[in-house]
Amino acid sequence: MPPERYSRILTPFSKALRKPKVDRSMAVTLKTPDEIEKMRLAGRFASEVLDFIAPYVKPGVTTGKLNDLCHAYMINEQGTVPAPLNYAPPGYKPFPKSICTSVNHQVCHGIPGERVLKPSDVLNIDVTVIKDGFHGDSSRMYYVGEPSIQARRLCDVTYECMWIGIARVRPGTRLGDIGAAIQAHAEKHGYSIVREFCGHGIGRKFHEDPQVLHYGKPGTGLQLEEGMTFTVEPMINAGKPAIRELSDGWTIVTKDHSLSAQWEHTVLVTHDGYDVLTRSAGAPPPPPVIS
Ligand code: MF3
Ligand code: CO
Ligand code: CO
Numbered sequence: 001m002p003p004e005r006y007s008r009i010l011t012p013f014s015k016a017l018r019k020p021k022v023d024r025s026m027a028v029t030l031k032t033p034d035e036i037e038k039m040r041l042a043g044r045f046a047s048e049v050l051d052f053i054a055p056y057v058k059p060g061v062t063t064g065k066l067n068d069l070c071h072a073y074m075i076n077e078q079g080t081v082p083a084p085l086n087y088a089p090p091g092y093k094p095f096p097k098s099i100c101t102s103v104n105h106q107v108c109h110g111i112p113g114e115r116v117l118k119p120s121d122v123l124n125i126d127v128t129v130i131k132d133g134f135h136g137d138s139s140r141m142y143y144v145g146e147p148s149i150q151a152r153r154l155c156d157v158t159y160e161c162m163w164i165g166i167a168r169v170r171p172g173t174r175l176g177d178i179g180a181a182i183q184a185h186a187e188k189h190g191y192s193i194v195r196e197f198c199g200h201g202i203g204r205k206f207h208e209d210p211q212v213l214h215y216g217k218p219g220t221g222l223q224l225e226e227g228m229t230f231t232v233e234p235m236i237n238a239g240k241p242a243i244r245e246l247s248d249g250w251t252i253v254t255k256d257h258s259l260s261a262q263w264e265h266t267v268l269v270t271h272d273g274y275d276v277l278t279r280s281a282g283a284p285p286p287p288p289v290i291s
Contacts, residue, residue: 028201028209030227035134036268039203039229042129042136043266043277045080049073049099049127050140051282057142059119063101067112070127071098080129083137083206093249100126100139107194107235107243107252107260119145122155124262128206135202137231138278139264150238151259156287157189158236158261163290165214165232169267169274173224178232179216186236194235194243194260197252201230202266224269229277233264 031039052073053066074080082098095111102110103123110123117123126139141155165182186193199212210222214234239258246253254260268275 028222028225028228029203030225031203031229031268032227035203036227036229038132038134039136039266039268039277042080042131042134043138044136044280045074045078045131046127046129046136046138046266047278047280047283048078049080049129050125050138051280053125054142054282057117057123057125057144059117059145061117063103063110063112063115063117063123064097066101066125067097067099070125074098074129078129078131080131083128083130083135084126087206089207095250100124102126102251102260102262105254105257105260107237107254108197108262109250109252111248111250117144120148120151121145122147122151122259122261126262126264133204135204135206135266136278137202137206137233137264137266138283139233139262140284141261141263153189154191154236154238154259154261157186157191158234159263159284160287160289161185161214161234161236162232162263162265163286165234166265166267166274166276167290169224169232169269170272171224171226171269174219174221175210175212175224176216176220177218179213179221180218182232182234183215186234192237192239192241194237194241194252196243197233197235199231199233199264201228203229226269226271228269229266231264231266233262235260235262 084095085098086094088094097112101112121144128137161182165178193215201208239256242255266277
């Protein structure tokens with residue numbers, strides 16, 4: 001099956017998987033030092049939105065309110081542009097809000113709205129900003145009240161999965177090495193990896209090549225080079241890997257209604273390793289499994 005454009009592969013964008021009339025494949029861009037500085041700035045701003053919103057994630061707040069707060073912060077305080085707003089990959093209607101909020105069994109691309117958060121909810125907030133033409137993309141899990149033991153464990157293991165993937169990043173690593181490392185860690189804990197969505201190159205475009213799968217075989221796939229920038233953003237389910245799309249055309253949920261978690265960073269391949277671009281004062285440190 002041909003990979004879909006957008007970060008996103010395979011079925012959810014199956015609307016867009018009608019045989020492409022044009023070859024939309026693009027080369028992986030290597031960022032110049034000047035572009036990397038802009039990516040750093042965009043990355044920090046994305047992470048700072050996630051810092052900013054944390055104290056508002058409380059029982060009784062709506063996801064729409066979280067959206068409005070983030071939107072205002074981006075526009076008025078940062079002078080950034082929320083990339084999701086009106087974003088419309090092939091086959092999709094424009095995304096109507098400025099952030100994604102995905103609650104409990106929602107996997108990704110949840111649309112903020114009237115939903116009132118309650119204690120025991122866990123949610124992913126995914127922020128992508130544009131600053132000076134470049135994108136920064138990051139997401140975190142938030143606990144609304146006290147999470148269940150199962151929810152906390154899933155969020156923790158998913159965080160480790162993201163970092164285990166990131167820690168592989170250096171020139172010469174293959175994308176399959178990253179995917180395999182993430183997959184092994186998730187499956188070791190009895191969890192499953194969502195296959196239909198993946199990390200993505202990022203820069204002037206929100207979603208560029210390459211596609212960064214969160215599963216795979218070691219020693220396969222594209223070899224990393226200094227100057228590449230891409231996201232690592234595993235979506236991990238407590239139950240089965242299958243997903244479906246809601247009738248809103250965006251929200252992805254687990255088919256079996258099991259809990260799902262996701263974390264995301266934007267990373268740069270440096271001459272001897274990686275640099276996480278979506279860092280800020282409030283970003284949690286790497287997990288013990290890394291250091
Ligand atoms: N931020 C998501 C990602 O990590 C993409 C969201 S697309 C949107 O790639 F339109 F839903 F915002
Ligand atoms: Co992303
Ligand atoms: Co994102």
